Every structure is written in C-alpha cells, then in structure tokens.
Amino acid sequence: MSAGAKIGRPHKGPREVVKFKMVPAEKHAAVERAQSLGMTLTDYITSVVSRDTGVALTPKGLPFDAVA
Numbered sequence: 922m923s924a925g926a927k928i929g930r931p932h933k934g935p936r937e938v939v940k941f942k943m944v945p946a947e948k949h950a951a952v953e954r955a956q957s958l959g960m961t962l963t964d965y966i967t968s969v970v971s972r973d974t975g976v977a978l979t980p981k982g983l984p985f986d987a988v989a
Contacts, residue, residue: 943951955965971978 951965952962955962958965960968967978970976
C-alpha cells in the first residue's frame, strides 16, 4: 500500500444529522428490510426518501436500486 492511501469505505460526500422518532414496529420493520438488502438503516431510509422526492442520492449514484 502506498503512503497516505486511505483504508475503509469510500467517502459518500457531505452529510447532515437527522433525528426522528418512529413507532417501534416501524423501526424494527425498517431494520429488517435494510438488513435483507444488505444496507444500513441510514442508507435504506435515505434511499426511500430519495425515491419519494426524486432528489439524487449522491453525485456518484450509490447503488440503492434494490429498494422496492
């Protein structure tokens, strides 16, 4: 590995913190769905919001196509 090379996941660009409360059953269902797609809960919720609003996820077009 070359000096200064970064290890880990690629940077997804700038992010802002969003906090909200959900009914426990909704949260558990969302967690299960995200896991079934191999996604984090954050990535799953972001992909759902992106599809509903039409706002692009990132300039790189992250692979959130699996969300139904």
